[in-house]
Amino acid sequence: MADAELTVAVTGPMATVLIRNPARRNAMTPAMWRQLPVLLDGLEADPAVRVLVLAGAGGTFCAGADLGDLDELLEAGDSSIAVVAEERLAAFAKPTIAAIEGACVGGGCQLAVACDLRLAAADARFGVPPARLGLVYPAPTTRRLARLVGPSAAKHLLFTSELVDAERALRIGLVDEVLPADALADRVAAVTAAVAERSRLTVMAAKEIIDDRADDARIAWWHGQVRASGEAREGVAAANERRPPRFGWTPPAGR
Template sequence: MADAELVVQVTGPVATVVIHNPGRRNAMTPAMWRQLPVLLDDLEADPAVRALVLTGADGTFCAGADLGDLDELLAAGDASIAVRAEERLAAFAKPTVAAVRGACVGGGCQLAVACDLRIAAADARFGVPPARLGLVYPTPTTRRLAGLVGPSAAKHLLFTAELVDAERALRIGLVDEVLPVDRLTGRVDELTAAIADRSRLTVTAAKEIVDGRADADRIAWWHRQVLDSGEAREGVAAFVERRPPRFGWTPPGRT
């Protein structure tokens, strides 16, 4: 295994991407930022994968980003490789869950916020440090953070660059659940198994609509999919018959 890389593990319908750079508390290097969209393209195209978990190795999520060449970073602005990777993660068509232990700072927080759900261990710490560095946080990242926690909490994180613990992150909506460290993996496994067992049609449509990526024509298309697929009829029949549903919808063009 390389010192700094993203490691993919697939177990049944769930893919896990592990941020692995233990010598630097899992900081994202330029190569890792470039690697992430490629991995996501492959996992999105894999019909066996129903959900994705993003986590860090050795008890740390991600302590930030390798700033690399500062002049190059400043010139890139919102077109940086980090923003491109974040946007690809946010647009991933399947449900994404960040499983957070330890430091989740800077680029790590950027990635966690781009996931659909964030489940944290009690030892998690979150921070947004650009004000310590004199950098302007990318526009898509800033708006995504504010949409998640609200303007006031986003400003607090951005203005102060303070670390917040898991309980405060839960109160402001930065994370969805906080678990004891020894229960984090089990809860993430339970959650992703439940998601993978649900109607893929429902889950995929819900993600598009909640994220604001479905216009009126697309929403009408989703409703046609419900009628044509028989998914709802199967769900209702399974409920009446008190049995697990046998959902079979797959995105057009996939098997």
């Protein structure tokens, strides 16, 4: 599928990864699943990128996954290329935002849930369909969904395979905000700009701690970075002087 691809655009501190597969409502192909971790590695290493936005082309986020070879899928289990890509997205060191329009189903929902924040257009629809296919949803994916929306809502989504609209997704915590379709891009840009202006040290440390990826030694390292970097002194000085802070911390190589 020559038209099925992930593309990257970097504008200032924001990188946008665009899911594009118009013939299949932006379904993720095996090649796209394999491509995503490679793209994320490059964007994580780029010091200019401070926030990642994941979106779909043409008014649709992602309508699922191209299941490809069923025998290969069944053999892979929780080691499938989709789970590998999802885990890499969830572990991306910088903040991630899913900008969701239209269908966000199956593999699309899997990717959206792996992001830190989800902003949705009012026309968005969400669904988790493995019960229609006789598949066991991957354990990491299932647990991540349950942590986000709670056990009962996760069971409803998984047991019924029903599509839910954006307002219900908002009520159960599957998305953070619902906007009119023509306001989504501006709101994503505003949230991205706000995050990019904050202390990168604070944001990246908070993400690790909230996601339970920081042990005691790592948390001590983060506090050491605060002391060594001068970020807190700059933040307090800026607040006292009523000016924007000039945060300058950048992650050390390899950390």
